[in-house]
Amino acid sequence: GAGVSQSPSNKVTEKGKDVELRCDPISGHTALYWYRQSLGQGLEFLIYFQGNSAPDKSGLPSDRFSAERTGGSVSTLTIQRTQQEDSAVYLCATGWGMNTEAFFGQGTRLTVV
Amino acid sequence: QKEVEQNSGPLSVPEGAIASLNCTYSDRGSQSFFWYRQYSGKSPELIMFIYSNGDKEDGRFTAQLNKASQYVSLLIRDSQPSDSATYLCAVNGNSGGYQKVTFGTGTKLQVIP
Numbered sequence: 001g002a003g004v005s006q007s008p009s010n011k012v013t014e015k016g017k018d019v020e021l022r023c024d025p026i027s028g029h030t031a032l033y034w035y036r037q038s039l040g041q042g043l044e045f046l047i048y049f050q051g052n053s054a055p056d057k058s059g060l061p062s063d064r065f066s067a068e069r070t071g072g073s074v075s076t077l078t079i080q081r082t083q084q085e086d087s088a089v090y091l092c093a094t095g096w097g098m099n100t101e102a103f104f105g106q107g108t109r110l111t112v113v
Numbered sequence: 114q115k116e117v118e119q120n121s122g123p124l125s126v127p128e129g130a131i132a133s134l135n136c137t138y139s140d141r142g143s144q145s146f147f148w149y150r151q152y153s154g155k156s157p158e159l160i161m162f163i164y165s166n167g168d169k170e171d172g173r174f175t176a177q178l179n180k181a182s183q184y185v186s187l188l189i190r191d192s193q194p195s196d197s198a199t200y201l202c203a204v205n206g207n208s209g210g211y212q213k214v215t216f217g218t219g220t221k222l223q224v225i226p
Contacts, residue, residue: 033214042218043157043201048211056211091156098212099145099205104156 002026004094004105012111013082021077021108023092031095033102034067034077038088046090049075050098082112116140117204119217127225132189134220136202139183143206146178146185151199151219161187192224 005024013019025032034046045059049069060066064082069075079086089109093102118137126132134148145164149157163169163176163185175188185204189196199219208215 031213035216043216045215048213050211050213056209056213058209093157093214095214101145101147101159101162102203102214103159107156 004092004103006090006092006105006108008108009106010109010111012113015084015112016081018078018080019082019110021079021090021110023075023077023094023105025073025075025092025094026103028096029094029103030072030097031100031102032069032075033093033095034075035091035093036088037091037107043091046077079110082110084112086110087112115217116206116208116215117202117217119200119202119220121218122221123223124220125223125225126192128192128194130192132192132196132222132224134187134189134200134202134222135184136186136204136217137184138202138204138206138215140204140206140208141180141183143180143183143204145205145214146176147203147205147214148174148176148185148187149201149203149216151201153198157201189222192222194224194226197222197224 030051032049035043048056064080067077089107091107092105095102148161151157161176177186201219202217
């Protein structure tokens with residue numbers, strides 16, 4: 001497709017389970033961001049990948065959160081031992097490079113029950 | 114000081130009026146500035162970008178940049194109820210040693226019919 005694709009669109013999981021969220025960037029985009037947005041709140045930065053450089057992990061809230069980006073393309077955000085406070089919309093955004101705009105996917109709504 | 118600051122609002126304006134949204138940023142070396150619109154339950158979408166000091170107009174929208182004062186603003190002329198949304202300011206600059214896009218928390222705009 002032409003846009004940033006995220007899957008799944010919705011995920012309901014039980015507390016304590018692990019989840020994986022996927023982001024397929026626009027072809028050729030080297031910059032990739034993950035954000036979390038709780039209901040009625042602003043974007044919370046999680047992690048940033050730029051090309052083959054070491055990622056900026058400064059926004060990850062705990063060691064239960066991790067992300068990887070294979071081959072500079074698809075990215076997976078993993079949350080281990082999910083907690084109810086992890087419930088939010090997880091947004092991925094990608095861009096051509098460091099100084100350009102970012103385009104958002106439709107998000108994954110995660111609900112931990 | 115936050116890297117990108119916006120008044121959270123809500124900013125209420127009557128239909129047909131000019132809505133003025135403001136944003137300040139901390140990295141004096143920032144080069145690229147973006148405005149995104151986010152409707153409730155949707156992902157942010159890019160509506161304007163500006164790189165040079167001064168004004169940039171696109172239809173009813175005008176972005177204004179003043180690098181000396183480190184602020185960027187968005188004016189919406191002839192505001193419509195359909196403009197009711199949260200507007201996010203984003204700045205590409207140095208954050209924690211990484212050159213990346215950083216978002217403000219957004220200003221909620223309400224256009225009253």
